[in-house]
Amino acid sequence: MSVEAVRLGVMRLVIARCTVDYAGRLSAHLPSALRxxxxxxxxxxxxxxxxxxxxxxxWMSPPCSLKEEDGTWTVVNKAGEKLIISIEETIHxxxxxxxxxPGLVKDGVEAHLQELLADRITTLGAGWTLxxxxxxxxxxxxxxxxxxxxxxxxxxxxxxxxxxxxVEQLTRYLELLNRxxxxxxxxxxxxxxxxxxxxxxxxxxxxxxxxxxxxxxLRGVEDDKLKxx
Amino acid sequence: MSVEAVRLGVMRLVIARCTVDYAGRLSAHLPSALRxxxxxxxxxxxxxxxxxxxxxxxWMSPPCSLKEEDGTWTVVNKAGEKLIISIEETIHxxxxxxxxxPGLVKDGVEAHLQELLADRITTLGAGWTLxxxxxxxxxxxxxxxxxxxxxxxxxxxxxxxxxxxxVEQLTRYLELLNRxxxxxxxxxxxxxxxxxxxxxxxxxxxxxxxxxxxxxxLRGVEDDKLKxx
DNA sequence: TGATCTATCTCGATA
DNA sequence: TATCGAGGTAGATCA
Numbered sequence: 001m002s003v004e005a006v007r008l009g010v011m012r013l014v015i016a017r018c019t020v021d022y023a024g025r026l027s028a029h030l031p032s033a034l035r036x037x038x039x040x041x042x043x044x045x046x047x048x049x050x051x052x053x054x055x056x057x058x059w060m061s062p063p064c065s066l067k068e069e070d071g072t073w074t075v076v077n078k079a080g081e082k083l084i085i086s087i088e089e090t091i092h093x094x095x096x097x098x099x100x101x102p103g104l105v106k107d108g109v110e111a112h113l114q115e116l117l118a119d120r121i122t123t124l125g126a127g128w129t130l131x132x133x134x135x136x137x138x139x140x141x142x143x144x145x146x147x148x149x150x151x152x153x154x155x156x157x158x159x160x161x162x163x164x165x166x167v168e169q170l171t172r173y174l175e176l177l178n179r180x181x182x183x184x185x186x187x188x189x190x191x192x193x194x195x196x197x198x199x200x201x202x203x204x205x206x207x208x209x210x211x212x213x214x215x216x217x218l219r220g221v222e223d224d225k226l227k228x229x
Numbered sequence: 230m231s232v233e234a235v236r237l238g239v240m241r242l243v244i245a246r247c248t249v250d251y252a253g254r255l256s257a258h259l260p261s262a263l264r265x266x267x268x269x270x271x272x273x274x275x276x277x278x279x280x281x282x283x284x285x286x287x288w289m290s291p292p293c294s295l296k297e298e299d300g301t302w303t304v305v306n307k308a309g310e311k312l313i314i315s316i317e318e319t320i321h322x323x324x325x326x327x328x329x330x331p332g333l334v335k336d337g338v339e340a341h342l343q344e345l346l347a348d349r350i351t352t353l354g355a356g357w358t359l360x361x362x363x364x365x366x367x368x369x370x371x372x373x374x375x376x377x378x379x380x381x382x383x384x385x386x387x388x389x390x391x392x393x394x395x396v397e398q399l400t401r402y403l404e405l406l407n408r409x410x411x412x413x414x415x416x417x418x419x420x421x422x423x424x425x426x427x428x429x430x431x432x433x434x435x436x437x438x439x440x441x442x443x444x445x446x447l448r449g450v451e452d453d454k455l456k457x458x
Numbered sequence: 459t460g461a462t463c464t465a466t467c468t469c470g471a472t473a
Numbered sequence: 474t475a476t477c478g479a480g481g482t483a484g485a486t487c488a
Contacts (some may be wrong), residue, residue, distance in 0.1 A: 010279070011244075011265060011277075011279045013242055015240075015325045015327070022466070024466060025465095025466040026335055026336055026338065026466055027335070027336045028333050028334060028335045028336070028366045028466075028467095029333070029334045030330075030331075030333055030334075031331045031333075031334075032330055032331075033326075033327070033328065033330050033331055034326075034327040035327065035330065036240060036242070036325075036327070038265075038269075038277070038282075040277075040279050040281070040282065041279040041280060042279070042280040042281070043280035044280065044281060045282060046282040048240075048267070048269075048282065049327065049330035049444065050239070050240045050269050050270040050271070050328070050329075050330065050471080051269055051270060051271040051273065051291070051330070052269070052271070052273060052290070052291070052483085052484085053267075053269065053273035053274060053275040053288040053289060053290045053291065053483095054275065054284070054285065054288050054290060054482085054483055054484090055283070055286065055465095055467085055483065055484080056282065056283065057330065057333055058333070058466085059282040059283050059466080060282055060347035060466095061281070061283060061466090061468075062280070062281070062282065081466075091325060092323065094321065094323075094412055096244045096263075096265075096320060096321060097263075098244070098255065098262070098263040098264060098265070098279040098281070099262065099287065100279075101259075101262050101264065101278035101280070102260045102261075103257075103259075104257055104258070104259055104286055104287070105257060105258045105259075105260075106255055106256070106257050106481090107255055107256045107257070108254070108256060108477070108481090109255060109479080109480085109481095110478095110480095111479095113437055140477085140478095141387060149359070155384040159479095160479085160480085164397075165394045165397065168394070168397045173334055182462095196462095197461085198461085198462090251481070253481060254480095254481040255481055256481095257481075281468085281469090282468095283467080283468055283469095284467095284468060284469080284480095285468095288478090288481085289481095290481095290483070290484095310481075335466090337465070338464080338465085339463095339465095340464095350478090369462085388464095389464085389465085390465095392477090393477095424478080425476075425477085426475095427476080427477085459488100460487105460488085461478100461486100461487085461488080462485100462486085462487085462488100463484100463485085463486085464483105464484085464485080464486100465482100465483090465484090465485105465486105467480100467482080467483085467484105468479105468480085468482085469478105469479085469480085469482105470477100470478090470479085470480105471476085471477085471478090471479105472475100472476085472478105473474100473475090473476085473477100
């Protein structure tokens with residue numbers, strides 16, 4: 001296997017005493033200390049201290065290129081951001097071929113909530129009917145457009161966590177939809193797994209209804225429904 | 230050194246073929262593959278594939294506890310979130326004592342922008358004067374309150390990147406401030422290093438002025454000023 | 459402890 | 474390519 005292939009195909013783990021400077025969207029400096037330097041197969045570089053699971057102390061996202069010279073590593077990307085690592089002492093240096101990761105399978109995000117609620121629109125009220133999901137408007141799609149038991153139009157904004165900007169977003173949709181004589185009057189429902197107090201106050205103040213969604217209950221209803229067939 | 234001290238004091242790097250399941254705020258599953266498992270001194274655990282510098286495939290933030298049993302690692306936190314790692318084959322396993330990191334020194338964030346602009350408020354217009362930074366209101370502090378050359382009150386909202394929710398925020402401040410007869414009429418300025426088109430459209434539509442800040446120029450002015458003394 | 463806000467946010471979808 | 478929105482956002486700050 002060529003050197004190039006090796007450089008592109010492995011994860012390299014270096015434990016070293018180093019200083020690091022980042023110059024890009026901001027300037028940042030790390031004083032000398034022992035850290036983990038991780039170079040991945042895609043060329044990305046990250047520097048970890050011995051705490052925090054998620055965020056590296058410093059990093060450079062791919063695509064970027066690494067030049068190694070006399071214990072000074074220079075990582076640059078297309079935008080001209082620069083990460084300079086000065087290695088003072090290397091404690092450990094190993095490389096490992098991992099191959100391509102099959103990737104993550106997720107469940108329980110907003111898109112799924114939208115599907116579930118659209119399929120079970122009567123959760124919002126008996127006799128309610130779905131007009132459509134992702135109802136298009138000039139300023140973006142409304143999550144769900146439906147009609148209540150009286151045939152009045154209702155716009156539903158769905159969030160996993162309901163905060164103030166979600167209410168603002170729905171307010172803009174309602175303003176726009178209410179200009180359409182075929183739809184008006186349109187009222188709003190703000191639906192989320194969790195609604196922050198400030199968001200609830202603002203929504204209520206604007207005549208927007210709030211609904212807290214129970215993901216497991218919605219899914220349970222779905223499962224029950226599936227069992228019937 | 231006791232076993233407990235070792236477990237608490239080192240970073241452990243394991244390269245292993247594993248499957249991972251996370252159950253918590255959502256459910257997620259990683260099929261079998263070779264990955265890096267990193268256990269840090271604070272007890273946090275992260276799982277990395279051989280790409281992307283910043284974000285792990287899966288993780289558990291501290292504080293959390295790890296139980297190791299028959300190749301099954303179970304990481305739980307106080308909220309009841311769970312990360313289950315099933316190790317099938319271990320390729321590498323090393324531990325390294327790093328010590329406490331001295332931490333990152335940063336420059337160029339929003340707080341600094343606010344200081345700079347407050348110190349150089351005439352950047353917004355000749356004859357403008359600062360009333361105060363972090364002007365308190367019932368719904369939170371206004372970044373900068375100042376007066377233009379005619380003595381009219383101006384509220385300034387500062388962001389590094391100006392997006393639509395920043396305009397909404399300033400709008401709420403203006404609505405409130407304009408109820409105060411000692412201040413009214415108050416107009417708004419939306420100031421940011423970069424203003425997104427949608428934010429600019431919304432601001433303009435609401436009679437809010439937009440100013441793009443040049444961080445280096447602001448700092449340069451400061452530096453020049455400092456040189457005079 | 460809870461609420462709010464920033465971030466070198468990252469990352470993906472989309473126009 | 475630029476923009477927009479979601480995220481197991483995480484992490485910090487302040488009440």
